[in-house]
Amino acid sequence: MTIEYKRTICPLDCPDSCGMIATVTDGRVTRLAGDRDHTYTNGFICRKMQGYHDRLYGTDRVLFPQLRAGKKGEGRFRRIGWDEALDMLAERLREIAARFGGESILPYCYAGNMGAVSRNAGFPLFHKLGSSQLDQTICSATAGAGWSRQCGELPGCPPENAAEAELIVAWGVNIRVTNIHFWQYVAAARKKGGRLVVIDPYRNETARAADLHFPVLPGGDGALALGIMKVLIERSLVDRQFIDRETEGFAGLAEYLAGADWAELVKDSGLSREQMAELAVLMSRTKKTFFRIGIGLSRHSRGGMAVRSIASLAACLGLFAGGPGRGVLLTTGAFRGEKARLAWPSLAPGCTRTVNMIHLGHALTTLTPPVKALFVYNCNPVSVSPDASSVRKGLAREDLFTVVHEQVMTPTARYADLLLPATTFLENRDIYTAYGHFYLGVTSPVIEPVGETRSNFDLFQALAKKMGFNDPPFVQTCEERIADYLGSLQGLPEGCDIKEITAGRYIHSTNSRSDGRVLTGKGKFHFAAVGLSGEPSVCRLTQAGESADPDLLSRFPFRLIVPPHVDLLNSTFGERYPGKVGDVLVHPEDAATWEVEDGEKVLLRNHRGSSVRIARVTTDTRPGVLVTEGIFWPTEDEGGGINDLTSQKLADLGGGATFHESLVTFAGKNRCG
Ligand SMILES: Nc1nc2c(c(=O)[nH]1)N[C@H]1C(S)=C(S)[C@@H](COP(=O)(O)OP(=O)(O)OC[C@H]3O[C@@H](n4cnc5c(=O)[nH]c(N)nc54)[C@H](O)[C@@H]3O)O[C@H]1N2
Numbered sequence: 056m057t058i059e060y061k062r063t064i065c066p067l068d069c070p071d072s073c074g075m076i077a078t079v080t081d082g083r084v085t086r087l088a089g090d091r092d093h094t095y096t097n098g099f100i101c102r103k104m105q106g107y108h109d110r111l112y113g114t115d116r117v118l119f120p121q122l123r124a125g126k127k128g129e130g131r132f133r134r135i136g137w138d139e140a141l142d143m144l145a146e147r148l149r150e151i152a153a154r155f156g157g158e159s160i161l162p163y164c165y166a167g168n169m170g171a172v173s174r175n176a177g178f179p180l181f182h183k184l185g186s187s188q189l190d191q192t193i194c195s196a197t198a199g200a201g202w203s204r205q206c207g208e209l210p211g212c213p214p215e216n217a218a219e220a221e222l223i224v225a226w227g228v229n230i231r232v233t234n235i236h237f238w239q240y241v242a243a244a245r246k247k248g249g250r251l252v253v254i255d256p257y258r259n260e261t262a263r264a265a266d267l268h269f270p271v272l273p274g275g276d277g278a279l280a281l282g283i284m285k286v287l288i289e290r291s292l293v294d295r296q297f298i299d300r301e302t303e304g305f306a307g308l309a310e311y312l313a314g315a316d317w318a319e320l321v322k323d324s325g326l327s328r329e330q331m332a333e334l335a336v337l338m339s340r341t342k343k344t345f346f347r348i349g350i351g352l353s354r355h356s357r358g359g360m361a362v363r364s365i366a367s368l369a370a371c372l373g374l375f376a377g378g379p380g381r382g383v384l385l386t387t388g389a390f391r392g393e394k395a396r397l398a399w400p401s402l403a404p405g406c407t408r409t410v411n412m413i414h415l416g417h418a419l420t421t422l423t424p425p426v427k428a429l430f431v432y433n434c435n436p437v438s439v440s441p442d443a444s445s446v447r448k449g450l451a452r453e454d455l456f457t458v459v460h461e462q463v464m465t466p467t468a469r470y471a472d473l474l475l476p477a478t479t480f481l482e483n484r485d486i487y488t489a490y491g492h493f494y495l496g497v498t499s500p501v502i503e504p505v506g507e508t509r510s511n512f513d514l515f516q517a518l519a520k521k522m523g524f525n526d527p528p529f530v531q532t533c534e535e536r537i538a539d540y541l542g543s544l545q546g547l548p549e550g551c552d553i554k555e556i557t558a559g560r561y562i563h564s565t566n567s568r569s570d571g572r573v574l575t576g577k578g579k580f581h582f583a584a585v586g587l588s589g590e591p592s593v594c595r596l597t598q599a600g601e602s603a604d605p606d607l608l609s610r611f612p613f614r615l616i617v618p619p620h621v622d623l624l625n626s627t628f629g630e631r632y633p634g635k636v637g638d639v640l641v642h643p644e645d646a647a648t649w650e651v652e653d654g655e656k657v658l659l660r661n662h663r664g665s666s667v668r669i670a671r672v673t674t675d676t677r678p679g680v681l682v683t684e685g686i687f688w689p690t691e692d693e694g695g696g697i698n699d700l701t702s703q704k705l706a707d708l709g710g711g712a713t714f715h716e717s718l719v720t721f722a723g724k725n726r727c728g
């Protein structure tokens with residue numbers, strides 16, 4: 056028996072991007088554990104990934120190319136060889152492009168694997184084909200746009216700084232579920248007497264463990280941050296020195312806040328004036344305040360403005376100046392590289408149309424000229440895209456050619472005309488940065504590919520070759536693409552030889568400052584966002600989305616939020632829970648009014664679709680707010696997944712999604728109160 060230990064990096068779309076050690080016994084992965092030499096990972100990983108080798112060798116794994124043998128969506132296939140698959144794929148793409156134009160081809164991909172090469176592997180070929188472009192907005196686009204309106208290119212504060220904080224504010228982030236390694240700094244801070252405040256519509260895992268929980272209404276953070284700032288100004292609690300020296304445009308904000316109506320701020324935030332005053336005093340009393348801002352709060356019609364308002368609040372408190380225990384972290388922005396070296400937009404024949412990935416349902420059902428070929432990889436849109444019943448409707452079109460490159464038989468894979476087997480991170484090479492810390496690393500394959508699986512990179516190189524393309528990216532090796540990208544990275548230590556960045560080495564970015572200061576050089580914080588047309592320059596209260604629509608409210612009285620589940624990573628690992636539909640949290644008052652029993656199977660419904668859940672009657676949520684954690688894979692007879700209820704409407708900035716603002720009702724129930 057030979058046992059080897061190999062270093063690798065978790066590829067999942069998780070801020071923690073853990074360094075890991077894989078135990079390989081006779082060529083098979085038998086264990087995955089956290090790497091002690093990765094300072095942030097600190098030797099432990101989440102339970103989802105501890106069992107990853109079951110997924111690697113599991114019966115759900117797609118192991119060879121397959122052609123549809125049943126109806127669309129039925130999931131019946133017959134095995135074919137790679138040669139036949141690639142011949143057919145090249146031929147169909149050529150034919151579709153010739154008949155309907157390159158734009159009739161739409162790539163659809165996101166972050167199943169966060170490696171820079173894997174994520175972008177298809178783009179050189181799609182550019183060459185002149186396909187429609189995909190605007191990849193589903194996750195952090197709105198939060199990022201909100202941040203950059205106020206902070207430009209500034210990176211976030213190093214998470215390690217939070218260990219010294221006296222007050223940590225987890226704002227729209229469920230640390231104990233989605234960012235578990237940050238908890239070590241929370242724990243360290245609390246050991247020294249620090250406190251944790253959670254601002255979240257429901258009592259999530261993090262709020263349960265917190266000192267204080269403020270159950271803001273979904274979409275109410277802008278109002279809350281404005282209210283806190285109004286108190287700070289009224290009571291002269293702002294950091295005057297910081298504002299005078301290091302910011303611009305404060306007067307405009309103060310003027311707006313002086314006229315802001317308390318009643319509106321209270322109504323929109325769902326928190327009282329006293330609660331806002333309590334937060335204002337708490338945040339300003341201690342200098343060592345650290346804001347950990349999540350992406351969850353941005354998934355609303357006014358999510359961009361919420362992030363702008365929270366950033367402005369942080370500036371009123373002087374948190375951008377840094378110092379021990381002080382800081383603001385949304386995403387780290389640790390390394391910046393030239394994406395063109397991965398995606399090669401220069402190969403595009405001209406400007407082609409762009410499809411926002413939130414609008415997939417629309418793109419497949421009503422867009423003209425129509426999409427004729429959809430190429431899905433690194434993504435499971437049937438589960439994760441909003442308004443999913445429209446996505447399924449599109450995928451059922453007989454005249455649509457759907458290719459899915461996948462690791463396991465996902466709900467999307469079942470709709471493939473051509474299904475191709477994908478490697479996992481343990482079987483391919485890549486480079487990983489992180490959005491929750493400041494390290495990067497490259498990886499080498501830990502094992503040989505299982506079955507006939509191929510990496511995203513190898514698939515697209517083989518396909519390009521079949522199509523007769525020999526432009527520079529199509530003749531690169533994976534190592535060459537990684538090296539080329541590394542060569543463009545900002546944040547690498549001076550004198551760092553990229554040839555020496557090999558598997559097992561973790562490189563810390565120079566874009567972070569250990570004193571926690573976020574502002575760079577003489578850079579100032581601008582309360583009035585610069586260069587905007589049509590957008591308010593200082594943050595302010597803006598219009599709510601679906602939740603303020605009186606017509607919809609009269610039919611669907613509950614606000615639904617759809618946050619992550621501890622045992623899933625978005626929809627990844629859904630195959631582990633066949634038949635599981637997940638819970639919906641219902642406040643006891645609502646349960647009584649609607650005669651919903653704890654443990655009862657309920658059908659949630661709105662004008663877009665329906666989805667089954669098991670009711671949990673609990674005070675963890677507010678009256679009028681329902682919470683469904685997790686994107687489980689529903690069975691056919693259970694109707695749709697949770698995203699059948701969510702909307703294709705875009706947020707105010709960045710073109711992101713509005714996952715957390717759908718209105719719903721209980722189907723087949725009568726209000727009796
Ligand atoms: N276990 C696990 N970990 C994950 C994921 C997963 O699915 N499972 N997903 C990964 C991905 S892709 C991402 S982007 C990150 C996301 O991680 P986060 O940044 O934590 O964002 P969300 O998970 O969307 O939501 C976090 C919290 O925001 C709350 N929220 C919803 N609406 C509002 C609001 O209007 N205001 C406030 N204050 N809070 C609100 C939700 O109730 C939830 O508790 O997590 C990553 N980590």
Ligand SMILES: Nc1nc2c(c(=O)[nH]1)N[C@H]1C(S)=C(S)[C@@H](COP(=O)(O)OP(=O)(O)OC[C@H]3O[C@@H](n4cnc5c(=O)[nH]c(N)nc54)[C@H](O)[C@@H]3O)O[C@H]1N2
Pocket residue numbers: 068164165166167168173193194195431432433434435436438439440460461462463465477478479480510511617618619624625626627686697698701714
């Ligand atoms: N209701 C609701 N919906 C949401 C969210 C939410 O909080 N609530 N969160 C949204 C967010 S933040 C995000 S980021 C998106 C995420 O949406 P997705 O990026 O689709 O993420 P996953 O659901 O993890 O699915 C990724 C798929 O890629 C596959 N995969 C992994 N590695 C590879 C690879 O190397 N090659 C190929 N070809 N495939 C691979 C996996 O097997 C998996 O099926 O979901 C969004 N949808």
Ligand code: SF4
Pocket residue numbers: 065066067069070071072073100101102103104235236624
């Ligand atoms: S999912 Fe997140 S916490 Fe779990 S191993 Fe991967 S990076 Fe670490």
Ligand SMILES: [Mo]
Pocket residue numbers: 068193194195
């Ligand atoms: Mo995400």
